[in-house]
Amino acid sequence: MKILESKSISKYFTDPVEFQVLKDISFDIEKGEFTTLVGKSGSGKSTLLYVLSTMDTDYTGKLVIDGQETGNMTKDELAGLRNEKIGFVFQFHYLLSDFTCLQNVMLPALKLGKLSNKEIEERAYQKLAMLGLSDQALKLSSKLSGGQQQRVAIARALINDPLIIMGDEPTGNLDSNNTRIVFDIFQELSKNYGQTIIAVTHDDDFASKSDRIIELKDGEVIRS
Amino acid sequence: MNINAQIAKTYIVTNKKLTGVAVAGVVLGMSIYIFMNSMLLGFDKASSKSIFKTTPHIRVYKDDEISRPLVSSNGKKMLLINPKIVPAKNTIINPGLVISSIQKMKDVEIVTSQVNANIFYNSGKSQITGLCSGINPEEADRMYAISSTIVEGSLGALKGNPNGILIGSGVSDKMSLRVNDYVNITSSKGLNKAFKIVGIFKTNNSVIDKTKSYVNVLSAQQLLKEGNVYVTDINVNIKNPDDAEKIAIQISASTGYKAEGWRQANETLMAAQRMRKIIITFVSTTILLVAGFGIYNILNMTITQKINDIAILKAMGFKGNDVIRIFVTQAVSVGIMGVIGGMMMATLIITLLQHIYVGGDIGYFPITYEVTKYIQGIVVGMVITFFAGYIPAKKAANIDPVEIFRR
Ligand SMILES: Nc1ncnc2c1ncn2[C@@H]1O[C@H](COP(=O)(O)OP(=O)(O)O)[C@@H](O)[C@H]1O
Ligand SMILES: [Mg+2]
Numbered sequence: 001m002k003i004l005e006s007k008s009i010s011k012y013f014t015d016p017v018e019f020q021v022l023k024d025i026s027f028d029i030e031k032g033e034f035t036t037l038v039g040k041s042g043s044g045k046s047t048l049l050y051v052l053s054t055m056d057t058d059y060t061g062k063l064v065i066d067g068q069e070t071g072n073m074t075k076d077e078l079a080g081l082r083n084e085k086i087g088f089v090f091q092f093h094y095l096l097s098d099f100t101c102l103q104n105v106m107l108p109a110l111k112l113g114k115l116s117n118k119e120i121e122e123r124a125y126q127k128l129a130m131l132g133l134s135d136q137a138l139k140l141s142s143k144l145s146g147g148q149q150q151r152v153a154i155a156r157a158l159i160n161d162p163l164i165i166m167g168d169e170p171t172g173n174l175d176s177n178n179t180r181i182v183f184d185i186f187q188e189l190s191k192n193y194g195q196t197i198i199a200v201t202h203d204d205d206f207a208s209k210s211d212r213i214i215e216l217k218d219g220e221v222i223r224s
Numbered sequence: 225m226n227i228n229a230q231i232a233k234t235y236i237v238t239n240k241k242l243t244g245v246a247v248a249g250v251v252l253g254m255s256i257y258i259f260m261n262s263m264l265l266g267f268d269k270a271s272s273k274s275i276f277k278t279t280p281h282i283r284v285y286k287d288d289e290i291s292r293p294l295v296s297s298n299g300k301k302m303l304l305i306n307p308k309i310v311p312a313k314n315t316i317i318n319p320g321l322v323i324s325s326i327q328k329m330k331d332v333e334i335v336t337s338q339v340n341a342n343i344f345y346n347s348g349k350s351q352i353t354g355l356c357s358g359i360n361p362e363e364a365d366r367m368y369a370i371s372s373t374i375v376e377g378s379l380g381a382l383k384g385n386p387n388g389i390l391i392g393s394g395v396s397d398k399m400s401l402r403v404n405d406y407v408n409i410t411s412s413k414g415l416n417k418a419f420k421i422v423g424i425f426k427t428n429n430s431v432i433d434k435t436k437s438y439v440n441v442l443s444a445q446q447l448l449k450e451g452n453v454y455v456t457d458i459n460v461n462i463k464n465p466d467d468a469e470k471i472a473i474q475i476s477a478s479t480g481y482k483a484e485g486w487r488q489a490n491e492t493l494m495a496a497q498r499m500r501k502i503i504i505t506f507v508s509t510t511i512l513l514v515a516g517f518g519i520y521n522i523l524n525m526t527i528t529q530k531i532n533d534i535a536i537l538k539a540m541g542f543k544g545n546d547v548i549r550i551f552v553t554q555a556v557s558v559g560i561m562g563v564i565g566g567m568m569m570a571t572l573i574i575t576l577l578q579h580i581y582v583g584g585d586i587g588y589f590p591i592t593y594e595v596t597k598y599i600q601g602i603v604v605g606m607v608i609t610f611f612a613g614y615i616p617a618k619k620a621a622n623i624d625p626v627e628i629f630r631r
């Protein structure tokens with residue numbers, strides 16, 4: 001089953017000069033696939049991921065997520081879709097600094113509002129434990145190291161059991177041990193729970209162990 | 225608690241300094257708004273109260289008539305016209321009928337006739353000019369609360385005593401007269417009569433205290449060498465003094481005599497009152513607006529600080545309206561805290577002022593806790609805080625998260 005379809009997606013930046021950052025990108029991603037997105041710096045990986053995550057709507061082409069054509073959805077509908085179906089780990093911007101780690105992880109679930117506060121808290125503790133952060137749960141997120149914050153962000157991306165988890169260099173700030181832990185989690189989620197992973201990475205080892213590699217070069221897919 | 229409210233609460237609590245400054249701004253604005261507007265009302269009440277000590281709500285009298293040409297011109301130009309005051313008596317014909325017809329009108333509380341006479345007070349060699357009002361003591365007391373101003377003797381002693389007189393404290397001081405002394409009065413008609421002082425009043429309005437005296441209507445008629453149907457003024461008090469002008473028009477229409485409301489009779493005072501109102505309203509509203517700008521600024525700052533948070537929230541699926549709710553909740557919470565603080569502060573200021581003695585016929589600082597002004601302050605304060613929050617929140621809602629993440 002196709003969970004995400006990208007159909008000739010193109011995107012231009014006009015500032016400072018017009019240039020095409022994404023060139024006619026087409027691929028399908030199957031449910032449960034663990035895909036890595038690789039390419040040199042500046043090749044358009046982050047830009048593509050923003051488009052695929054529905055946050056950036058300024059492109060041409062078609063994006064279908066879970067059978068839904070996103071092109072004709074309103075901003076609010078897209079927000080709802082992100083909340084329920086997509087978990088996102090950003091490249092640099094991780095957490096709300098005024099909140100504890102636990103609260104950060106709980107936020108998307110509180111917004112979704114499908115479970116009681118107590119259930120959400122339990123789940124959040126579970127996710128934090130999975131990433132080895134149980135003891136940090138009640139600390140203010142700004143008091144954690146960069147690597148710890150990134151792991152909290154991963155826990156948060158998992159809280160609503162999203163269909164797709166997208167990460168922009170989700171292990172970029174982690175040591176090899178934690179990178180392995182995150183890889184194992186992603187693998188388990190895709191194998192056992194059928195969740196789809198799309199992760200940008202510079203780590204060749206990480207990429208080579210994934211199910212599928214999509215490589216970008218100057219905004220074009222050169223391998224998929 | 226809803227998640228948006230929870231986020232707003234966290235921002236309020238973690239940003240205590242900014243919250244504190246914003247709340248302080250509203251407290252100040254609110255308290256000054258309530259206090260100044262209460263003061264305005266207090267001033268107005270005090271000034272009407274002092275007016276009503278000597279002026280009825282409505283005065284009915286016969287106006288001077290201007291002579292008209294005997295032959296109408298039929299559109300042609302008049303050659304000889306010489307308008308003059310008709311030398312008619314300024315008296316109300318058949319006052320009893322006029323009084324009883326006014327008494328039947330709606331909202332009318334007291335109707336009493338009065339005869340005013342310009343007089344001289346003589347005692348030994350000294351002589352002072354003054355005004356003697358012939359009144360019906362009971363009715364006049366209800367109208368002007370004369371008995372509350374009596375410092376010696378009593379109003380009761382005037383009842384049914386054609387030789388009794390009540391004089392102002394200024395008159396008594398100047399002529400060193402005491403209760404039970406006699407004062408000789410000369411009227412403008414040249415009539416001389418000795419009155420026995422039954423009481424001395426002090427209104428604290430020095431012009432009145434130095435000139436005015438009260439006698440029975442009958443005695444005043446006698447001073448003017450007139451009979452007992454001679455009445456110059458009919459004074460009317462009504463339920464709500466604010467309706468005076470409206471009811472005066474009705475009285476005028478139904479009796480044919482000129483009826484003048486107290487505002488018309490005190491035009492200068494009213495003009496001063498209006499000016500005071502404009503200034504105070506302007507100043508107090510401006511201060512409240514400035515407090516609103518404070519909230520606006522502080523919220524703008526918070527939003528700039530939290531732009532990263534907003535981007536993350538939107539990426540996680542918070543909608544534009546959620547973002548607006550978060551920041552409007554923050555602004556409104558600041559508003560509520562400020563409004564409560566402002567009400568307490570205003571109450572404190574008013575309480576303190578009430579204990580300040582300013583003297584004159586005013587006494588203590590004329591200010592009371594005006595519930596309507598409190599309510600007005602709450603409404604105006606909350607509306608201003610809402611918009612001070614809504615405008616920046618609206619901007620925050622339009623933040624494009626991708627743009628933030630690309631930085
Ligand atoms: N807001 C922008 N305006 C213009 N050019 C941009 C903007 N953001 C990124 N770019 C350019 O687009 C290209 C792709 O950027 P990006 O997607 O961040 O690459 P990657 O994540 O693969 O390193 C780069 O050449 C970058 O300079
Ligand atoms: Mg990038």
